Amino acid sequence: MIRKTRKYTAPYNMMPSSIYVDSEYLHVPESRKPYFRQQVLNGVALGKGHYLRLFLFGWIIGAISAPYFPRAQALAASAFLRNDLASAQLAEHQLEWIVGRNPFSESTMYGEGYDFTPLYTPSSGDMVGALPVGIQSRGDDDAPYWPVQNMWTYKEIWVHPVTNWVWLLKNIAGPSLVEGRADSVVTFTSVIPGQKIVVQPGRFLSGCRRESIT
Secondary structure (H helix, E strand, O other), X not given: OHHHHHHHHOOOOOOOOEEEEOOHHHHOOHHXXXXXXXXXXXXXXXXXXXXXEOOOOOOOOOOOOOOOHHHHHHHHHHHHHOOOHHHHHHHHHHHHHHOXXXXXXXXXXXXXXXXXXXXXXXXXXXXXXXXXXXXXEOOOOOOEEOOOOOOOOOOEEOOHHHXXXXXXXXXXXXXXXXXXXXXXXXXXXXXXXXXXXXXXOEEEEEEEOHHHEO
């Protein structure tokens, strides 16, 4: 589903939020029912009462830095288990969104990427590598919102986006995927721990440790 719905955020390929049913507003607190329903209806209509939200709801911390990383981590881990190069690349796009591959051409990580800005840090001050809650949606709209104001919650530094960033880097830097066409049998040998992967003639896609292919 993630790979099929990413076309709605092209060319940035940010993973969309989720698919909702137009009756889900009946299950949220009474004070939020009108907003919830309208924001669902502002998503991409998929038919039969189903809507795809590209961003989280406006009153929530609707930003990729906070809730999107765990999904990207799972995608990267499954990509290497399944030798799925396209999924690994999609997981990597989520990191690129953070440091400038977004509609604002602006990095949300302080001190890294393109055209970064000061973040909301009333206690600690700006720190290189810090990540805020991140780019959100505005009101009921399902569109990215990254205003110039330096305020909570979207520009407020949180801890878990940074830890999840490092975790995602680890998953993406897992076994490399080698793709190509072999005219004869080819053997890939991993120096550590000595694993050998044999591919047969024809097109192949195999995983090995990135730093030790011989």
